[in-house]
Amino acid sequence: MRLTVFVRGAVVLFISGLALFFANKIMSSKEKLHKVNFSQDSKVKKPSCGMEKHCPVDQFSFRIISGSASVVGPFICFNGKMLMSNVKNNIGRGLNIVLVNATSGELLVTDFFDMWTGDIKLLLAFLKPIKLGTILLLASFDDPATKMTDEVRTLFSELGSSLIHDVQFRDNWIFVGAKPIKEKSPFEQILKNENAKNKYGNWPEAVEMEGCIPKKLI
Known part of the structure; x- marks a missing residue:
């Protein structure tokens, strides 16, 4: 009984750790993508004073x-x-x-x-x-x-x-x-x-x- 509980606990911890690992990977990828997009957008000023031209x-x-x-x-x-x-x-x-x-x-x-x-x-x-x-x-x-x-x-x-x-x-x-x-x-x-x-x-x-x-x- 104790062995079964231990195995189940280990599986839960393993799955939780794996989920956390992939979540960190996804967040890191999004952050990199955001930085790239910001860099590209910063090359052009946003229009102002009712302008259409950038x-x-x-x-x-x-x-x-x-x-x-x-x-x-x-x-x-x-x-x-x-x-x-x-x-x-x-x-x-x-x-x-x-x-x-x-x-x-x-x-x-x-x-x-x-x-x-x-x-x-x-x-x-x-x-x-x-x-x-x-x-x-x-x-x-x-x-x-x-x-x-x-x-x-x-x-x-x-x-x-x-x-x-x-x-x-x-x-x-x-x-x-x-x-x-x-x-x-x-x-x-x-x-x-x-x-x-x-x-x-x-x-x-x-x-x-x-x-x-x-x-x-x-």
């Missing part, structure tokens, strides 16, 4: 929407952070501009310049000191061009704009440039103010753009 970790994401007529202001998002919008209450008629560090993505400054009744000298004073290794993001609102001068257009051209000389009264314009830049920026759109095509009476519909900008390595 950006690699060595690039900054951005999304820009111009203003709509003179009612809805523009929207500028960079590296997952909303930097200018109606919600933040830091936008205005004219040109809305963000400057960020091209290496770290750190926000340097946001500002807007009234291109209808404002002082163009303020925009010149803002653009001229832009340092090397800086990314500029811009969205127009209402009117981007009434106060525009040839000197200002040249400065934007040096930042990579290829459409600046076409920007006119109440056009919608969005642009991402940098200093320095060897070629014209691929991140620029303009929608002309044409009465026959305008969506909002005297204004065209908003323009929108998103993309990925390689980080500048020092």
